[in-house]
Amino acid sequence: MREAALANQNPALTSALEHLLASGGKRVRPAVTLLSARLFDTEPRRAVALAAAIEMLHTATLVHDDLIDGSLLRRGLPTLNAQWTPGATVLTGDFLFARAATLAAETDSVRVMNVFSRTLMIIVNGEINQMFIGRGQASREGYFQRIYAKTASLFAVAAEAATILGEADEHAISAMRHFGREVGMAFQIVDDILDFTGDEAVVGKPVGSDLRQGLFTLPVLLYYDRHPDDRDVAALLNSHSGDNQRVDRVVQAVRDSGAIALALDEAKAYIGHAQASLAAMPANAYRQALSDLADYFVSRNV
Numbered sequence: 371m372r373e374a375a376l377a378n379q380n381p382a383l384t385s386a387l388e389h390l391l392a393s394g395g396k397r398v399r400p401a402v403t404l405l406s407a408r409l410f411d412t413e414p415r416r417a418v419a420l421a422a423a424i425e426m427l428h429t430a431t432l433v434h435d436d437l438i439d440g441s442l443l444r445r446g447l448p449t450l451n452a453q454w455t456p457g458a459t460v461l462t463g464d465f466l467f468a469r470a471a472t473l474a475a476e477t478d479s480v481r482v483m484n485v486f487s488r489t490l491m492i493i494v495n496g497e498i499n500q501m502f503i504g505r506g507q508a509s510r511e512g513y514f515q516r517i518y519a520k521t522a523s524l525f526a527v528a529a530e531a532a533t534i535l536g537e538a539d540e541h542a543i544s545a546m547r548h549f550g551r552e553v554g555m556a557f558q559i560v561d562d563i564l565d566f567t568g569d570e571a572v573v574g575k576p577v578g579s580d581l582r583q584g585l586f587t588l589p590v591l592l593y594y595d596r597h598p599d600d601r602d603v604a605a606l607l608n609s610h611s612g613d614n615q616r617v618d619r620v621v622q623a624v625r626d627s628g629a630i631a632l633a634l635d636e637a638k639a640y641i642g643h644a645q646a647s648l649a650a651m652p653a654n655a656y657r658q659a660l661s662d663l664a665d666y667f668v669s670r671n672v
Contacts, residue, residue: 386450386462390429393447396672400425401663402553403528406546409656410536416477417532423473423486424528430466431493431524433459438497439583443576474531482531489527492519505584508607510591517558518551525554545647549660552644557667559637562587566624568671578621581606582614588636590620593629637668 400421407417435441436449437459443449451459467490474486496519503512529550533543562580566589570577580587584606586594594603600623602616624630641664651657 382458383462383465386454387466390433390450390462390466393444397425398557398663398667399428399524399528402525402550402660403532405656405660405663406529406532406550407536409546409652409654409660410533410538410542412532412536416479416535419473419476420482420531420535421528423470423477424524424531426466426470426473427486427490427493428524430463430470431497433463433466435497437463438501441579477531477535479531479535481534485527485531485534489523492523496520496523500585508586508591508594508603510588513586513588513591514555517555517562521558521561522551522554525557526550542651545650549644549647549664552640552647553664553667556637556640556644556664559588559633559640560668560670563589563630563633563637564671565589566621567630578617581617581620584609588633589624589629592632593620593624593627596627596629597623634668641665641668 403421403424404417407420432444433450436444437451437456440451441449442452450462454462471483471486474483477483496516499519500516526547527550530543530547533546538546565578565580565587568577576582581590586607590603594600597603600620602620602623605613605616606620644664645661648657648661
């Protein structure tokens with residue numbers, strides 16, 4: 371997906387955008403969009419515009435996330451904020467948000483623009499909640515609210531908006547939104563599992579990175595449920611930030627416990643719910659492809 375430059379676009383901005391859009395990634399959100407669109411025989415031009423908007427919105431959120439979290443690496447490469455000032459990084463993210471909106475507008479659907487903008491508000495509100503109340507909390511309810519806002523909401527709108535463009539009935543639109551939400555929840559849970567089990571060189575970020583920032587994800591929550599006397603976890607809860615040696619001990623303890631398997635079981639349950647939503651959709655190759663993609667979400671190692 372190569373981004374067209376404005377007539378007077380700053381060369382540094384053009385270079386940054388090309389770097390961001392060419393830096394890899396699984397592109398699973400546009401895949402969900404395009405497969406959902408094909409499921410209902412959506413006009414290709416509108417489907418591609420929507421898929422591009424979804425991926426552009428995702429990229430914009432990553433730019434701001436990396437700045438907020440102080441992350442210097444993503445996918446093994448320097449982040450934009452590792453090279454630019456905070457102000458320039460924020461403005462680049464803002465530009466990407468605006469470009470995502472113009473792409474969404476190319477679908478020629480007011481309803482799609484509505485759900486798209488609603489999702490952006492959900493994502494931003496989730497980030498603000500994470501900054502002010504999310505760190506140092508060991509709450510399953512808070513965790514699931516956070517990953518819905520951070521990840522699942524964008525998968526939900528990808529499937530929902532594509533179905534709207536396909537002029538499906540309201541039942542199908544609701545079912546596909548549910549599919550997107552459930553696979554998105556599973557996708558983030560697996561991401562959080564890989565934060566404990568993944569190879570740093572493959573994942574492209576330090577192991578235990580969320581815990582180092584004071585964020586308690588499902589694997590450590592499940593571990594703490596079964597080991598409430600763990601002093602390292604209690605200390606991390608109270609400090610709201612991660613002492614590296616203490617985090618390393620917790621990461622190893624989570625790895626050695628059954629928490630990883632339990633977290634994966636929860637992710638698989640979300641996938642089962644998502645696939646159940648597909649059952650009433652048109653029986654074609656695209657429905658099967660969506661089901662297979664959902665299975666991939668809980669079998670991947672990156």
